[in-house]
Amino acid sequence: MPWTEALLILLAGMAAGTINTIVGSGTLVTFPTLLAFGVPSVTANVSNTVGLVAGGLSGTWGYRREVRTCATELKRLAxxxxxxxxxxALLLIKLPPEAFSAIVPALILAGVLLVIFGPRLQRWAAKNQADSDSAGRRGLLAAGVFVAGIYGGYFGAAQGVLLMGLMSVLLAQPLQRLNGVKNVLGTIVNSVAALTFIIVSTQHVNWTIAGLIAVGSLIGGFIGAHFGRKLPPNVLRGFIVVIGVVAIVNLLVK
Incomplete structure (x- = not known):
């Protein structure tokens, strides 16, 4: 691999780790970069997933104070x-790449709308005396996190948008705490998917690419946590919406 190509993949991994920690859509940086260098799509997706685990760990560590306050929610959702x-992850190995092409943009759009209208829906629930810890809410959130996990294991771009949208509506917690929970859940998904790929689809793991992305995303995770934790809620919400819209456009026009 030429050093220029290796450097660009490393920088793409750094950008992805930063974006993933703040909102979650870093795959939209690394995946197209790998495709541009001629890496087959499945190999690119699998190697990217393996590499981005490191960024998830550093981003989660950066949000550790917020994560500690949400231990109960994490025990239910993890x-x-x-x-x-x-x-x-198993669907990615078994199904053709086009299988989720129709549903993925719709899922991300739903996440964006939930992020936008989450505060209003929370106020409506409070006004109507809806219990924020009711069995119905817990069940709906668990189901939504499960679906987001399937999507994250399959492709992963904008998984964070989906998670933040669901939690904005169904959990009465400050946005930065939810971002900490999102980082933990996203890291679990990436780690499980990566391990599954390594066990059942080792031939699709390019370890050079995965290693470059891992180093870059590890650094990016720390950067994202440093800056992301300082963002006011409305700015963070706006950033999530922008990333979600970019993800939808990217998926629809490719």
Whole structure:
């Protein structure tokens, strides 16, 4: 691999780690970069997933204070992310690449709308005395996290938008705390999917690419946590919406 190509993949991994920590859509940087260098799509997706685990770990560490305050929610939601990731990773191996092409933009759009209208929906629920910890809400959130886990294990771009949208509506927590939870759940999904790929589809892992992305995203995770935690809620919400719209456009025009 030429050093210029290696450097660009490293920088793409750094950008992806930063974006993933702040909102979650870094695959939209690394995946097209790998395709531009002629890497087959499945190999690019699998190697990218393996590499981005490092960025998830550093981003989660950067949000550790927010994560500690949401231990109860994480205990409920982490198993759903785990199971969804296994299903999604197996679907990637078994199904043709076009299988999710119709539903993915719709899922991301739903996430964007939930992020936009989340505060209003929360106020409506409070006004109507809806219990933020009711069994119905918990069940709906668990199901949504499971679906997001399937999507994350299958492809992953803008998984964070989906998670933030769901949690903005169904969890009465500040946005930065939700971002910490999102980082943990996203890291679980990426880790499970990566392990699944390594076990059942080792031939699709390009370890040079995965290693470059891992180093870059590890650095990017720390950068994203440093700056992301300082963003006011409305700015963070706006950033999520912009990234979500970019993801939809990218998926529809490719």
């Amino acid at each position: 198993p759903m992310s785990f199971l969804g990731a296994v299903v999604g």
